[in-house]
Amino acid sequence: MITTLALLSLSLPVTADPAPGADRLVVFAERAFTAPGEVVTNAVITINDGKIVSVKRNSSAGSADLKAACVTAGLVDMGFRYSTNQNTVEQSSEITAAARIAPALDLHARVWERALRQGITSVAVFPVDRNVVGGQGAVLKTGGDPTLEARLVREDAFLRGAMGSLPSSGNRPSGSRPTNFYSRRPTTRMGVEWEWRKAFYDAWQEENRGDADRPGRAELLRALSGETPVFIQAWATQDIRTAVFFAEEMAAEGMGTMRLVIDAGAEAWREPNLLVRSNAAVCLPPLPAEGRTTENAFMSLDTAAKLHEAGIPVALSAHAGSGSGNTLAEQAIYARRGGLPFDAALAAVTTVPATLLGVSDRVGTIAAGQDGDLVLWNGDPFEFTTRPVGVVLNGTVLVGGDTDR
Amino acid sequence: MILFTRRAPRTMKNSSALLSLLLVAAAPTAFAADGKLVIEAGKVVTLTGDVIENGKIVIVDGRITAIGADVDAPWDAEHLDASGLVAYPGFVEAITSGGMDRPNENVAVAPFLDVRDSIDPVNTTFENFLRSGVTTLNIQQGPSCVVGARGHVVKPIGRTVEEMSVKPRSGLVLSASPSRGKSRATQAQALRSTFADLKRYLEGVVAETKAGKDYAKREAMYQGREPDKESAKGRDLQCSAWDVEGMKLVPRWEIDEKQAPLLSLVEGKIPAFIYCSTAMDIRVAIEIAEANGFLHKTTLVVSGDCDRAADLIAERGIPVILTGSLTRSELDEETDEVEDIFLPEVYDEAGVRFALRSNNSTTQSLAYQAARCVAHGMSREDAMRAISVTPAEILGVAKRVGSLGVGMDGNVVLYTDDPFSVKGVVQHVIIEGEVVYDRATDVRVRHLEQGEAPDNTEPTDPEAAVDDEKGDGEDEKED
Numbered sequence: 071m072i073t074t075l076a077l078l079s080l081s082l083p084v085t086a087d088p089a090p091g092a093d094r095l096v097v098f099a100e101r102a103f104t105a106p107g108e109v110v111t112n113a114v115i116t117i118n119d120g121k122i123v124s125v126k127r128n129s130s131a132g133s134a135d136l137k138a139a140c141v142t143a144g145l146v147d148m149g150f151r152y153s154t155n156q157n158t159v160e161q162s163s164e165i166t167a168a169a170r171i172a173p174a175l176d177l178h179a180r181v182w183e184r185a186l187r188q189g190i191t192s193v194a195v196f197p198v199d200r201n202v203v204g205g206q207g208a209v210l211k212t213g214g215d216p217t218l219e220a221r222l223v224r225e226d227a228f229l230r231g232a233m234g235s236l237p238s239s240g241n242r243p244s245g246s247r248p249t250n251f252y253s254r255r256p257t258t259r260m261g262v263e264w265e266w267r268k269a270f271y272d273a274w275q276e277e278n279r280g281d282a283d284r285p286g287r288a289e290l291l292r293a294l295s296g297e298t299p300v301f302i303q304a305w306a307t308q309d310i311r312t313a314v315f316f317a318e319e320m321a322a323e324g325m326g327t328m329r330l331v332i333d334a335g336a337e338a339w340r341e342p343n344l345l346v347r348s349n350a351a352v353c354l355p356p357l358p359a360e361g362r363t364t365e366n367a368f369m370s371l372d373t374a375a376k377l378h379e380a381g382i383p384v385a386l387s388a389h390a391g392s393g394s395g396n397t398l399a400e401q402a403i404y405a406r407r408g409g410l411p412f413d414a415a416l417a418a419v420t421t422v423p424a425t426l427l428g429v430s431d432r433v434g435t436i437a438a439g440q441d442g443d444l445v446l447w448n449g450d451p452f453e454f455t456t457r458p459v460g461v462v463l464n465g466t467v468l469v470g471g472d473t474d475r
Numbered sequence: 476m477i478l479f480t481r482r483a484p485r486t487m488k489n490s491s492a493l494l495s496l497l498l499v500a501a502a503p504t505a506f507a508a509d510g511k512l513v514i515e516a517g518k519v520v521t522l523t524g525d526v527i528e529n530g531k532i533v534i535v536d537g538r539i540t541a542i543g544a545d546v547d548a549p550w551d552a553e554h555l556d557a558s559g560l561v562a563y564p565g566f567v568e569a570i571t572s573g574g575m576d577r578p579n580e581n582v583a584v585a586p587f588l589d590v591r592d593s594i595d596p597v598n599t600t601f602e603n604f605l606r607s608g609v610t611t612l613n614i615q616q617g618p619s620c621v622v623g624a625r626g627h628v629v630k631p632i633g634r635t636v637e638e639m640s641v642k643p644r645s646g647l648v649l650s651a652s653p654s655r656g657k658s659r660a661t662q663a664q665a666l667r668s669t670f671a672d673l674k675r676y677l678e679g680v681v682a683e684t685k686a687g688k689d690y691a692k693r694e695a696m697y698q699g700r701e702p703d704k705e706s707a708k709g710r711d712l713q714c715s716a717w718d719v720e721g722m723k724l725v726p727r728w729e730i731d732e733k734q735a736p737l738l739s740l741v742e743g744k745i746p747a748f749i750y751c752s753t754a755m756d757i758r759v760a761i762e763i764a765e766a767n768g769f770l771h772k773t774t775l776v777v778s779g780d781c782d783r784a785a786d787l788i789a790e791r792g793i794p795v796i797l798t799g800s801l802t803r804s805e806l807d808e809e810t811d812e813v814e815d816i817f818l819p820e821v822y823d824e825a826g827v828r829f830a831l832r833s834n835n836s837t838t839q840s841l842a843y844q845a846a847r848c849v850a851h852g853m854s855r856e857d858a859m860r861a862i863s864v865t866p867a868e869i870l871g872v873a874k875r876v877g878s879l880g881v882g883m884d885g886n887v888v889l890y891t892d893d894p895f896s897v898k899g900v901v902q903h904v905i906i907e908g909e910v911v912y913d914r915a916t917d918v919r920v921r922h923l924e925q926g927e928a929p930d931n932t933e934p935t936d937p938e939a940a941v942d943d944e945k946g947d948g949e950d951e952k953e954d
Contacts, residue, residue, distance in 0.1 A: 183813055184804070339926055359837050361923050370926035395800070395836050404837065406897045408924060454846035455895050 093119050095465050097444060098134035099141035103451065104436040106417040115141065117442035120464035124438055136467065138460060142416065142451050143436050144191025144443030145398050148423035149333060149353045149387030152181065152195045159197040159204050164237070164255065165269040167229060167286035167293075169205030171195050177216035185390045186212040187469050188397040189445040189458035192223060192433045194423070195391070196230035199303060200240075202256070202265040203231035206289060207301065209427050211443075213463040227427050228331070229293040232303035233312045234365050237262050263312050267319070270294055274325050294326035299426060302330065305355070305365035307337040314348045331426055334387075336369035342380035351383035351426055356396040357404045374418060375409035385423040386415075402452040415452050446470065510908040511535050511552035514887055516562035521879040522856075522863055532562060534885030537907035542879060555910065557889045560902055564879045565610025565886035566841045569796040569830035569866035570748055570776055573600035574631075578617030579654075580624060584669050586647055586736035588624035590614050591636045599919070601631035601639075605912045606920060607833065607840040608888040608901045611641055611867070611876045615648045618750035618776070619655070621665045623648035625736055626748070628870055630886070632911045642872055646746035647736055648776075649763070651756035663759045670767045673737045674719060677712070680729065681721040688724060714741040716768030746772045746871065748796070754783035761791060774869050779803075782818050785825035794828040794869050800835070801847055817851045819861070830866035846895035855895065 095117040102113035104125055114128040131137050152158060158174045160166040175195060185193060190212055197204030207230045209223040231237075242257045256262050273290040293300045302313040310332055317328045330350040332338055338345060338352045345352060354374055361368050377384040386405055388396040402415040410418070424434030432441045445451075446460030460470035512534045519530030519542065533541040533548050541547065548554075572578035575593045582588075594614060604612060610630055616623035626645045633639035653662035712722040730738055739745045747769050749760040757775065764770040775781070775788060778799035788795060803816045822829045831844040841862040848858040867877025875884045885908040892899035904912035914920060921927040 180813065187813075187815060357837055359839070368926065370922070371924040372926070400837070403897060448850070448852075453850075453897060454843055455849040457847075457850040 093465070095136070095442065095462065095467070096132075096134045097136045097138070097141060097446070097462065098128070098131035099138050099446070101140045102436055103140065103142045103416055105143075105434075106413040106421055113141070115436060115444065117444075117462070117465040120442050120466075122436060122438055122440045122442050125436055136446060136460060136462070138446035139449050140447040140451055140456075141436070142189075142445050142447065143420045143434055143440070144445055144461070144463065145189045145419045146192045146194075146385075146423040146427070146434060147185065147190045147387050147390050147398050147419075148194040148385050148427055149355065149389055150185070150190075150193035150195055150391040151198060151389045152193075152391035153198050153393075159200045161200055164202040164265045165286065165290075166197070166201060166205050167203050167269070167289040169197060170225070171197055171205065171208055172218055172222070172225065175210070175218075177218070177221065181391050181393070182212045182216075186461055186463065187458075188388075188390070188399060189461055190388075190390055190398055191443040191445075191461065191463050192424070192429065193391065194227065194427055196228070196301065199232050199236040201231070202237045202262055203229065203269055203290075205230065209429050211463060213461075213468045214466070223429050223432060224427065226289075226298065227429070228299045228301050229289055230301040230303075230333070231266065233259070233262060233266070233316075234304060234306065234309035235259055235262075236303070236365070237265075259309070259312070263316065266316055270320060270325065291326075293328060294320060296327050296329045299329040299331050299428075301333045301353070303333045305334050305336045305363055306367040307340045309365065310335055310338055310341070311344065314344050314350060317348055317350075334364070336363040336365075336367040336373070338382070339370060339373040339376045342377055342382060345377070345382050346380055351385070351422070352377055353385045353387050353423070353426075354401075354405075356388050356394055356401055371404065371408035372410075373408065374405035374414075378410055378414045378418075383422050383426065384414075384418050385426060386418040399452060399458060403454060406452055412452065442466075510537065511549045512555060512885070512905065512908045512910075513548040513552045514555045514557055514562060514889070514905065516557040516889065517559055519562045519879065520564075522564055522859060523878040523880060529558070530562070532879065532885070532887055534887075534905070534908035537885055537909075539879065539881055539883050539885050542881060555903070555905075557903065560889040560891060561893070561899075562879070563608070563888045563890060563894060564863055564877055564883075565888050565904065565906065566608050566862045567830075567866035567870065567872075567877050568604065568609050568612035568833055568841065569774075569869055570613050570615050570626075570798070570832065571834075572615065572617045573604070573612070574598040574614060575616075579619035580616065583621040583654075583665060584733075585616075585620065585624055586622050586740075587733045588616075589627070589644070590616060590624050591627050591640075591643065593624070594627065594629065594636050594639070596634055596636060596639060602919060603839050604631040604833075605904050606901060606914075606917065607838075607842065608890070608894070608904060609833065609841060610886040610888065610904060610906050611870070611872065613645055613748075613866075613870050615646070615748055618648070618650045618652060618752070620648065620650050621662065622669055622737070623650070625745075628872060630906050632906050632909075641875070642870070644736075644745060645870060646748055647740055648748045648750065649760070650750040651760040651763070652750055652752040659755065659759075663763075666759065666763045667766075669737070670741065670763070673734055673741065674717060676731065676734050677719040677722065677725075677738070680725050681719060684724045684729075685721060712742065714768040715743070716741070716766055740769050740772075741767045743769055743772050746774060746869075748774050748776050750776045750778075751781050752777075752779045754780050757781055757784035757787060761787070761793070780805075782816065782821040785821050785827055788822075789825040789827045794830070794865065795822060796830045796832060796866070796869065797822070798832050798834075801831075801844065819848045819853065820851050823853060823857065828865055828868075829861055830869055831861045833862075842894040842899070849895060858895075 097115045099113050102110045104110055112128055114126050116124045160169045194207050194209055196207030206226045207228045208225050209227050211221045214220045238256045256265055273287045292298045304310040304313045317330045321327050332350055333353045334355040335352040336355055363369050374384050386401040388398040388401050398419050402419050406415050421434040424430040433443055442465035444462040445458045447456050448459045449456035461468050514532040516530055519527040527544050530544050531546050613628050615626035628642035628645040629639040630641055653659055709723045709725040712719050751757050751760050764773040775793055775795045777795045801818055805814050805816055833839045833841040845858040845862045849855055863877045867873040876886055887905040889903040890899045891902050902914050
């Protein structure tokens with residue numbers, strides 16, 4: 071049902087409350103960072119029916135509706151972690167590959183608007199930590215009509231699960247052994263890893279034996295073959311290793327080559343070669359004070375820079391949906407302070423996540439044919455002394471627009 | 476000893492310097508007693524005067540003796556080549572509980588306590604402050620109290636609180652916000668009764684003295700002396716709000732140690748820092764301070780939605796210290812729209828003098844907080860003022876720190892670039908003429924920024940440690 075709706079939304083132009091004449095928007099920027107490495111000075115960006123139709127250099131602002139010092143594409147947070155309630159991960163089984171996040175989303179929640187106001191226009195949402203394989207992640211816009219039809223960019227964009235201690239935390243009953251039927255498994259890191267392998271081996275064997283289909287198998291097989299990427303949460307080195315070795319084992323067994331994305335890979339800087347070897351990408355968690363993150367993993371300031379130097383696709387995230395209070399622009403600033411070049415920082419919050427999520431044909435860059443998602447800045451983006459002052463989503467001004475500020 | 480050397484000044488070259496340091500430990504201002512230093516910076520930003528290109532800062536005995544592009548330096552001064560760096564005055568943290576053993580006391584009214592007993596000089600907080608260019612900080616108890624302990628203005632270097640000291644007994648904290656489990660009414664009443672108790676206590680002391688004096692007078696007359704001609708040891712109460720007759724009869728050293736700091740407060744001798752977490756607390760804070768004559772010595776330590784009372788604060792001319800988040804979201808009930816309010820902007824527009832504090836969720840940096848003000852349209856000068864001159868004024872040490880000028884403490888921070896830029900980091904910190912921080916030798920910065928494990932955290936060979944303890948310098952494995 072939802073898939074059908076998603077298709078509909080792809081074919082129809084998305085317009086939220088189209089006021090008369092509001093289907094066309096012209097934005098002027100002294101500098102438009104249209105894509106990493108590409109700057110158009112005195113750019114006039116024209117958006118029609120929610121899509122960018124042209125980006126031109128012009129000597130003056132002319133009759134532009136909006137003016138800004140700088141403009142970038144709308145930011146993409148692929149580690150949004152929508153978790154305004156507890157119902158964002160199914161726990162009836164350790165492996166719920168077919169579970170879809172969409173029904174758990176409250177599109178009226180304030181969290182979307184908060185993300186939008188800091189310049190995030192697209193987010194990846196997925197079942198969070200409490201399951202081994204939580205299910206299917208989706209890509210959503212943060213604004214517009216609060217309906218899935220209007221906001222869904224891509225359903226079933228990736229398979230999402232977790233390594234480490236979080237999927238097993240709380241499974242061990244306090245004061246007793248997890249021996250009875252009602253205790254959930256796994257209870258250790260070993261058990262978590264075992265669940266991953268079992269799920270994929272089972273799915274693969276069932277398929278080869280020609281067994282009757284069951285929910286989740288198709289999703290696991292698509293992930294196994296690399297058709298959809300697999301996001302594995304792994305904060306600490308030991309869990310990153312487990313995730314990589316798991317993917318390598320599947321490949322070595324001839325079962326398929328996964329497209330691995332390490333989510334929240336705080337310690338990915340310790341062994342970048344491991345990630346290079348397995349063609350994995352990394353989504354970093356927000357930089358914590360004093361470097362300590364979840365799972366006691368240590369994230370240094372130059373993590374993004376190190377991964378970038380090693381040639382690993384790196385996306386930044388603010389975990390903006392978890393009420394963390396972090397902003398994505400701030401994460402880009404910290405990454406720059408750690409040595410990440412500006413273009414790579416821009417890529418890490420636009421094109422890299424858009425590509426990993428399979429939505430780069432719609433978001434992440436400013437070009438004709440792309441969605442009209444823009445962030446207006448009052449100076450160079452990703453500086454301590456500047457900030458987003460306006461946000462355009464699908465050609466509609468949703469935040470700011472007051473150029474004096 | 477290892478712990479100590481980590482915090483010792485890094486330019487200390489010989490043991491006589493160490494000896495002199497120990498000898499002068501009791502006199503905190505003489506930290507660099509025989510030091511002469513000339514900093515030759517690519518640019519000097521004094522904050523109160525002009526920006527000086529290729530400027531020199533001459534520091535003798537811990538104080539700045541000359542500053543400018545073309546000034547004479549003592550022939551025997553040490554030179555610090557900072558031609559590629561920008562010199563700023565050390566930043567001032569207006570209030571913090573960092574470096575304290577624990578920030579709050581269990582006793583609600585505890586002005587007889589002093590945070591000096593709670594400051595841990597080797598706490599890594601002080602290193603963090605140095606690393607971010609803070610050279611002066613006001614350590615005060617946390618907000619969970621009615622009246623808290625006496626605070627202490629310190630610099631983030633030294634092996635004892637005495638060495639760190641800039642200004643002892645630097646004020647009292649009061650809280651207009653209730654601690655957990657209490658109501659606002661209880662808190663306000665507790666504040667009122669604290670000062671009512673003080674007044675009652677003073678009246679009691681005077682009465683007792685008078686009674687005692689009558690007896691002493693009769694005894695003196697019996698002995699043939701004239702007691703009225705003997706000089707009184709006390710002095711009148713100098714509180715502008717209320718008076719206790721006969722205070723002249725009571726020598727101040729006879730005042731109970733619990734009440735003495737409160738007496739200093741109502742006499743306007745020490746500043747008050749009043750924690751307020753909502754706008755309604757502001758009214759209580761002003762009422763208490765005004766009713767007891769210390770409003771002119773009061774600074775409000777604000778968080779939450781106190782900005783709603785910004786006009787009231789401005790009207791009374793009270794400075795504030797902004798704690799907590801710099802932004803606040805407010806829901807417009809009618810339009811159902813959420814507005815982000817940038818709090819420094821609100822105070823600034825209302826005309827309130829404010830100081831920023833360094834903590835946010837990720838960083839501990841005053842420069843970062845100030846840069847965010849610039850992002851919201853404040854001028855660089857005003858933003859810089861909120862982390863230097865204004866907090867120094869609030870603490871009553873503006874003649875010593877917060878800007879660079881002749882006669883002021885030799886507290887200089889050398890930045891590699893604009894402190895508000897992504898690239899600008901603190902390369903050196905000089906406190907009272909001593910180079911106390913060098914980024915090149917900062918092990919922890921390499922840990923935080925490059926992931927390198929700090930010293931003494933890697934597994935070591937236990938046998939090697941045993942060899943070392945023998946101290947004979949021989950590697951016994953070779954035998």
